[in-house]
Amino acid sequence: MQNAPFSQVSVGGINVMPFSSLQHAVEHIVPSDSFVRPGFGIAINPEKVMLARADSSLRELINAATLRFADGTGVVRTLKKKGVPNARIPGCELWEALMHKAAELQLPTVIIGARPEVNSACAEKLIALGTPVKAAIDGYVQDEQVLIDALLEHRPKLVSVAMGSPKQEKLIQRLRKVYPDAFYLGVGGTYDVFTGFGKRAPKLFCDLHLEWFYRLCSQPSRIGRQLALLSYLRLHLTHKL
Structure with missing residues (x-):
């Protein structure tokens, strides 16, 4: 996959920046050995999109960040449906990659x-x-x-x-x-x-994009939050995101 352009695409009122890979995202944040791009990154998933649609103050807070990347599979698929090639960037993996980069370049x-x-x-x-x-x-x-x-x-x-x-x-x-x-x-x-x-979630669940299902099985109390995924899916399928 070619590097995605650094243009932002609206997903339910949240502007998301597409990346072709985890490494692509890291290179955007740390573009050279001597420079880290100052800013504020937020992982975007369907639950966060739905919460932001219902809460204008949260939406403003999220859009005030300088980098919003597609963490949830649903958001990745919405971007692709809009004709924008991109990869899922799990927030935990981005953080760990940045920590390794910090070790390599001795970034405080x-x-x-x-x-x-x-x-x-x-x-x-x-x-x-x-x-x-x-x-x-x-x-x-x-x-x-x-x-x-x-x-x-x-x-x-x-x-x-x-x-x-x-x-x-x-x-x-x-x-x-x-x-x-x-x-x-x-x-x-x-x-x-x-x-x-x-x-x-175990690797199998991650590979199948079923981390949400693993979390639900581990914490049944999350059922209310997971219902937001159904609302997101309906909007995704009806081209309303």
């Missing part, structure tokens, strides 16, 4: 969020891989000034925040006003999966 990194034991384990594992983690601050720190001070002191190039959506996006928006010189990425439960505290 800050990780924020998750439980204290998860955050600590994540930092230790990243440092063992060679990633220069300058600060690791868990998601239970009450004073936001602690985060701001860490950013201003260490001046990272990459900052990831694991607090769940939309809490992590709202925090990133505030932090960028104080320190805009990094690429920020909201990563949800990625630290848990990376450290073994959490579990991603």
Whole structure:
């Protein structure tokens, strides 16, 4: 597949940037050995599209990001239906690829969020891989000034925040006003999966694009959230996205 152009395509009112591969996305964020493109990345899936359609403030928050990439299979298929070739970019895989790039190029990194034991384990594992983690601050720190001070002191190039959506996006928006010189990425439960505290869907489910079904079986309480997928599918099939 040829590299997709850096044009954005509307999916249900959210502008999504297509990429031909995970590597293509990484190269967009880190286009050279000495430069990281400052900004704010958000993974877009059908659930997020449907929530944003119902909540204009959330839609504005998402569209305020500088990079919205297709994480969910449904969004990838909608883009293809619009004639735009693209690949699915799982947020957890993009984060891990960026951490490896940080290790390769020695890009200062800050990780924020998750439980204290998860955050600590994540930092230790990243440092063992060679990633220069300058600060690791868990998601239970009450004073936001602690985060701001860490950013201003260490001046990272990459900052990831694991607090769940939309809490992590709202925090990133505030932090960028104080320190805009990094690429920020909201990563949800990625630290848990990376450290073994959490579990991603098995490879078979991922290959079949059935991660949503695995999550539903693991957490039946998600049924309300998963119903949004049916609404998304109806809009997708009727060309209303």
